[in-house]
Amino acid sequence: MTDGAGLSDRELRTWRTFLGVATVLNQQVEQQLKDTAGLSHPQYEVLARLSNAPDGELRMTELAGIALTSKSGLSYQVAQLEKAGLVQRRPCATDERGIVAVLTEAGWAKLRESAPNHLALVRSAFVESLSANEFAALTAAVDALGTHLGLTGETVTALRVQS
Known part of the structure; x- marks a missing residue:
């Protein structure tokens, strides 16, 4: 049922479930x-x-372009990582106005240490909760949404996590 301008019951239920799933997954990951x-x-x-x-380095502007946070949020997170010795910021060699974020040896070690647990959670909570056919359908649907919302192949590739 729909009022013509709104969402059908199925569309609204799917939207609300999508938001709920995303929230729960984000909370578990966090x-x-x-x-x-x-x-x-x-x-x-x-x-x-x-x-x-x-x-292991990117200009802050490039990092902001692929980050899951605002530019001010990114600056805050990089500052926290810098305080922890996991990232360093330095001037860009090719542009005196640019700043580069660089992964330190401690940052590499932290990522190598934390990636297996993180990826195991993603696998158990996200991948293995669906059949192969369901996951294929979800992949197609998420790819279509990403295309519609302007996520480029470069942005998606940058989201990849190395273990």
């Missing part, structure tokens, strides 16, 4: 990273993205 690595999810994502970059 808690697991806090408990096992002493990191927030955005901090882990910064480390993971830097690990995928050449030499």
